[in-house]
Amino acid sequence: MGNRNIIIASSGTGGHIYPGIALAEEFKNKGYNPIFFISNNTASIKILKNSGFEYIEFNVSGMPGGISFLFITFLVKMKFSFFKALIKIVKLDPLAVIGTGGYIAVPVLFAAKILHKKTFIHEQNAIPGKANILLNKITDKTFISFQSSEKYFKKKNTILSNYPVRKNILSVSKEKILRELKFENGIFTVLVFGGSLGAVKLNEVACETLLKLSFKNRIQVLHITGSGNYIKIQEKIGDNPDYRVFEYMHDIGAAYAASDVVVCRSGAGSVFELKALDKPAVLVPYLYAADNHQYWNAKEIEKDGKVIIIEEKNLAKESLSNAIYALKENIKSNTAESIIKFPRKLVFEEIIKCMKS
Incomplete structure (x- = not known):
């Protein structure tokens, strides 16, 4: 050869x-x-x-x-x-x-x-x-x-x-990963992550917002914090059985599969993975990305109608909860036929x- x-x-x-x-x-x-x-x-x-x-x-x-x-x-x-x-x-x-x-x-x-x-x-x-x-x-x-x-x-x-896009992201069973997480199928589930290194403000606002939302309606949360935020977020959620915190997940495809809505940064990888999976998301562009490229990445897919952009300066419990509720209301009952877009x-x-x- x-x-x-x-x-x-x-x-x-x-x-x-x-x-x-x-x-x-x-x-x-x-x-x-x-x-x-x-x-x-x-x-x-x-x-x-x-x-x-x-x-x-x-x-x-x-x-x-x-x-x-x-x-x-x-x-x-x-x-x-x-x-x-x-x-x-x-x-x-x-x-x-x-x-x-x-x-x-x-x-x-x-x-x-x-x-x-x-x-x-x-x-x-x-x-x-x-x-x-x-x-x-x-x-x-x-x-x-x-x-x-x-x-x-x-x-x-x-x-x-x-x-x-990595193919393994597109081939994860939602039911299987929910069982592994000890989450219930049919309960609205939110995934939060801030990239490889995490994001302090995104982690903290998301945690506070989702804990507050969970008091009104039962939701499940999968939160990948990054190394610098793990202990603080874990302490905030205590022993809440519907809130799972991970420092890092190599198999991000499993995390996507478990979720109904994603809250994350808008690096190109995340943007195209969300697009390939047809996954609703709240995108919070990294404020200090070179040439503000994360904001423009997010704008490229905003027109698809399944993305809401919140700039970090506007990120607060109210703006994030409103965005999550809006996406929840817009989720279609059956997206099986449109889920994989190579x-x-x-x-x-x-x-x-x-x-x-």
Whole structure:
């Protein structure tokens, strides 16, 4: 069969890594050997360890603003990562190198280009990151999730491919996961999560709101807090049997399946997963996301009618409870036929086509 290695460069939190994992699963199913190049932060390592895929760590961090000692450190790390990537790419001799986001992609894709490897990037967000705007100038193809982000790239090498949603998210039995959670079927259930690292205000307001709502009508809550908020939220809910708190859930598909309504951030991954599952949601964009891209991600699917956006500055118990009630009232009694919506063009198929050209 020969060498079937494909390198996927990704760093940061789940928003960049999970689409890489979705691609890796498809490549593996087709007989390829995906290998991740990741930054050595805790979130990246934890996600990759759970995925079971091979990975190599790089000492790379996000770019600080302004000229400072931290900026010089950032440049030094990028330089060393570039030379490490050169050595590893020569050794692995991959068929292609794919960047799915984060600054690790910059030294890795530049090294791959120098070594005349096929290079690709995938941009998840409506407003692309600076790293991908730069890399678009040197890579063979750029894959985008939203049509609106095309204007930021060279049109000739840009392909609208949508977002590579992990298949296991689309195939979870609701009844099975409710039994495992010791939840009752038929009781209105809300899922809350704030991303890989959690979100302090979102966690606290959601918890207070849902505890108050549960006094009026029985509801069940599945709350994924992130590492920094777990203890505080657990203390707030006490021994409430209808409120389950988790620090982290690797199988987010199970959490989606259990829920009727979701309250979460609007990273590209969450947005496309909600869209694929046809799941009603209250989206609270992360206020400090680069170029406010989470807000624009949310706006892209707001027109579907199943999403209510609450900006963080407006997030309060009243606004959140009103949004949850509005979505509850609009839930259709039978959505079984429309629940799975696969992208019209899968990224991995386009990459394989480009690799062979």
